[in-house]
Amino acid sequence: MSDLWMPGAEILDIGDHAPTDGGPAKAVAHVTWDKNATKAKPADLVPYGTLKTYFGSNASGRAVAPHVLWDPFTGRVAQFVPANSRSKSLADRAGGTRTNRAGSVVIQVEALFFPWCRVNGKTYESLVDTPRKGWDELHAWVASWGVASSWPMGKPNGFVGKRDERIWRMRSGWYAHAQVPENDHTDPGSWPDFPAASKPGSQTKQYEPFPGTAWFSMGRKSPIVARMHDRLVAVDCNRYQSSANKDVIGSGDVASYEAWQRHLGYTGSAAKWPPGPASWSKLQVPKS
Structure with missing residues (x-):
């Protein structure tokens, strides 16, 4: 059985657990986008601890909490609900697809990022420009829940929305927030590549898989x-x-x-x- 709580994550269980509806396993990629910055006017990244407290302790934050908050600059991860529970980061209108529940899991990942954020004096235009620390481990945990390493509606490339409810209902994989039905956000803009799998006969050094x-x-x-x-x-x-x-x-x-x-x-x-x-x-x- 896969881990309900990501190994190595800081657990801040907000206690608001509810089942998902079943169906293709999904993950949803978000960025926190807590400031509006520009190339001409970059802004300092909001501290990880501030967002962790917001989702874990603040009533307004708990009402929209994802499964995990991921800091791509340090690799830190905080988790607020177990993998098999729905979280609440997606808009979910009555009568339509139950966005937060539409799969065997719908694991929602908030990357601590906004365009033109500044960290230690350096400015980052897109998420893929960051060090992406901890991404391999985060991806491995999400994949262990049966989420396909693919983007059924295409990998995020810019802050644009492209939504197809039929694909959303039928296919496992990663979805941008911008691709989820009933939602109007355009994030995350970009996302790291999936880690390359080792191929039989390749010259890549082989490491012992985690035995459990x-x-x-x-x-x-x-x-x-x-x-x-x-x-x-x-x-x-x-x-x-x-x-x-x-x-x-x-x-x-x-x-x-x-x-x-x-x-x-x-x-x-x-x-x-x-x-x-x-x-x-x-x-x-x-x-x-």
């Missing part, structure tokens, strides 16, 4: 554990007392992996054992 949270049980013996051990040492997160029995999960693995998660910026429960898919992907444990 339950796999990381104390005492498990596997060559994957030994390769994880070596990678944790290589990234300067060595908290091992020795290298004896390094193919068996023990307390040294727990301490070393938690050091790795802290190195990535995770805090609190997100930095605790066991590993999650986001931090595992970044560790790049090689296949044999």
Whole structure:
């Protein structure tokens, strides 16, 4: 079963959960667009913490909260409702398609961004110009819920709306806010490419896929554990007392992996054992 809460995300459960209607799994791409800036007059990006508090604690923000807020400059993610609940970031008129519920999941992602925002003195015209930190992990979590890595109405290219309710009802994939029926917003304007999948026989280095949270049980013996051990040492997160029995999960693995998660910026429960898919992907444990 896929994770209801994205591994590595900060959980701010607003508690307003409701089921979706079933059908093709979807994700919806938004940007927060909390300021209107121009090339001539750029504006400082609104702090991540401000938007996190708005969606997580403010009554007006909770009423329009997405599933996740994603900061493409730092990779931070906050999540407000579980994947299998509807969220409320889409307009939903009575009598039409239930936009926020129209799929087995309708995972809504708000990227912290507006055109011509300024971060550390640099101005960014479009979302694809940002560092896009955390996108691979976010995409992997969304894909784990059956959302196709495609844009049924076309990848966002400019702030224009193109809506086809038939496609919306019938096809799984990612949709721009500008493409959702009953909505009049034109965001996100652009969106990162989907991560390239490794192809059999390619020269791309192959890494061990995430084996699942339950796999990381104390005492498990596997060559994957030994390769994880070596990678944790290589990234300067060595908290091992020795290298004896390094193919068996023990307390040294727990301490070393938690050091790795802290190195990535995770805090609190997100930095605790066991590993999650986001931090595992970044560790790049090689296949044999």
